[in-house]
Amino acid sequence: MTRIARRRLLKISGTGAVAAHAGGMAAILASGRAPALAQEQTVHWLRWTDFVPASDALLKGKITQECKKATGITLKLETVNANDLQSRITSAIQSGTGADVIMGFSNWPQLYAESLADAADVAEEIGKAQGGYYEVSKQVAQVGGKWIGVPWSAGGGLIAYRKSWLEEAGASTFPGDWDSYRAVGKKLKAKGRPFGQTAGHTFGDAPGWWYCYLWSWGGKEVEADGKTVVLNSKETVESIKFAVALWKEAMDEGGLAWDDTNNNRAFLSQTISATLNGASIYIEAKRKPDTYKTEKGTPMFQDIQHAHIPKGAAGQYNNPGVFTDMLMKYSKNQKAAKDFLRWIHSKPVYDEWFTSQQGYTCGATLEWEKHKVWDADPVMKPFHDLPRVGRLVGYAGPPNRKAAEVVTKYIIVDMYAKAIQGMPAEEAAKWAHGEVAKSYAS
Incomplete structure (x- = not known):
């Protein structure tokens, strides 16, 4: 090494x-x-x-x-x-x-x-x-x-969500694919109840969401040889384009600056309806039922469920x-x-x-x-x-030092954040590919 x-x-x-x-x-x-x-x-x-x-x-x-x-x-x-x-x-x-x-x-x-x-x-x-x-x-x-x-x-993380709010938006179960997730999220955001996700430099929720999102579209950092960088692909570019629309239509746009605690607070204060997280939101709501209540005055923990991140054309994944x-x-x-x-x-x-x-x-x-x-x-x-079940960062290669360097530099997260902030999808993918290549060439 x-x-x-x-x-x-x-x-x-x-x-x-x-x-x-x-x-x-x-x-x-x-x-x-x-x-x-x-x-x-x-x-x-x-x-x-x-x-x-x-x-x-x-x-x-x-x-x-x-x-x-x-x-x-x-x-x-x-x-x-x-x-x-x-x-x-x-x-x-x-x-x-x-x-x-x-x-x-x-x-x-x-x-x-x-x-x-x-x-x-x-x-x-x-x-x-x-x-x-x-x-x-x-x-x-x-x-x-x-x-x-x-x-x-x-x-690992699952999506914590408000069961009653999604039902009011027409979803009896959590949407299992990106199109239905986007459609339900659009309705929820119109009611002031957007989905919430971080696209910032934070250790857990940001990589946990964006890596899984990338994989679900068929994008990946490298081939199985752990050397050939293939991030700049059609699948990656399409995932970026969808992410930008999803962010604007269904997400709390303040998530660009969130760390791993902001989404917890947003959920518990009833400003978002769903977010990828460990079980801490539910555990905290259950620990303090008199503090965290729904708009109807009932204990919030009774209205929280957990679901997997939606699936894309290439499947459904989590990042342990x-x-x-x-x-x-x-x-x-x-x-x-x-x-x-x-x-x-x-x-x-x-x-x-x-x-x-x-x-x-x-x-x-x-x-x-x-x-x-x-x-x-x-x-x-x-x-x-x-x-x-799931994949480790660096897929389809091993989760080695080079893969660890990429995730530590937040290259995949920044690829989506740059596009959300206005960089064309093709340019964002090209930039991220070049940065990943630098790490894998070292």
């Missing part, structure tokens, strides 16, 4: 197993005592600020306390806005100091592979104990068969949201960090966190497909299979 130069990295970002002593982590957990060698160790874990507040509260409270008691490790948990994570990663790598373990989203680990420690022993141990990993989790956590991270979870714990090579706490990762990923501990997510994300291993959380609320059930 080509090492990313310091200047370039800044630009695109914006040892042994625990079983070797004290009978391994199983013995630690069974005895309830911290191993002598782990005493007074501190592990710094950097994550996003979760869209499910209960999960952050759990990690910062009960889990942090349990970690000290079970392993002797003092957990320093830090959370930041997800859009700030990459700049923190870059800064840590360049300075050689920072968090020991950092959350990676999508195929970010591919960007930093040279700066990540070998995590094979931990990743393989967890995968073996929990039924193996989803393929999408393995793809982003490995380079050339080498584990560069430990898969944490895998989820994959999270990976990256063990940083510069860390001087490699042993303690691995002990921590074994513990936090173990079934009893991970179960506490997974339950708190309420179905917002799936586990990284197949073990969690049969969890009781999936039977608790039928509105959340559609998220269950997202890691099994």
Whole structure:
């Protein structure tokens, strides 16, 4: 793998197993005592600020306390806005100091592979104990068969929508193709209830929407060889033309400046009728039924459903949201960090966190497909299979460093944003093709 130069990295970002002593982590957990060698160790874990507040509260409270008691490790948990994570990663790598373990989203680990420690022993141990990993989790956590991270979870986005509002617009079910989606959206926007989507530089919802939209028309970045750039195609140009009309007729046009929180707020304040999102909108509305109500005064969560992004001529897709714990090579706490990762990923501990997510994300291993959380609320059930269906950025090639660079630069998102702002479709496709080619030529 080509090492990313310091200047370039800044630009695109914006040892042994625990079983070797004290009978391994199983013995630690069974005895309830911290191993002598782990005493007074501190592990710094950097994550996003979760869209499910209960999960952050759990990690910062009960889990942090349990970690000290079970392993002797003092957990320093830090959370930041997800859009700030990459700049923190870059800064840590360049300075050689920072968090020991950092959350990676999508195929970010591919960007930093040279700066990540070998995590094979931990990743393989967890995968073996929990039924193996989803393929999408393995793809982003490995380079050339080498584990560069430990898969944490895998989820994705569905469209949250107001069931009653769509019914009033003549849609008894969510529109399943782009033409009907556009037609229903046009009616809704005329009533002041547009669809809402971001076309801005934000880590999750923007790529999650526009990549899937591109694929549904038959567009793609590269061929399966992972080298031949084919973005500037008839399918891509047609998708851009339709997107411009769709945006003007059916969308909240302020979405050009939205991040991953703006659409949540817009939905909960009843200014949009549907948006691609994780389950956080529904979870928040359900958590505060007296705060978020419909125009009729009823709890809003009772009027929210989830649906897949509409299909196009080439099919219907989702972009799985994959999270990976990256063990940083510069860390001087490699042993303690691995002990921590074994513990936090173990079934009893991970179960506490997974339950708190309420179905917002799936586990990284197949073990969690049969969890009781999936039977608790039928509105959340559609998220269950997202890691099994869909494509990763970089299709039809692998989700490697080059694909990660393209998504980090928001090239696909900007292709549509430029057209929405007035650039002819053909020029937008040509511009984006050239930018993707630069990344793949490096």
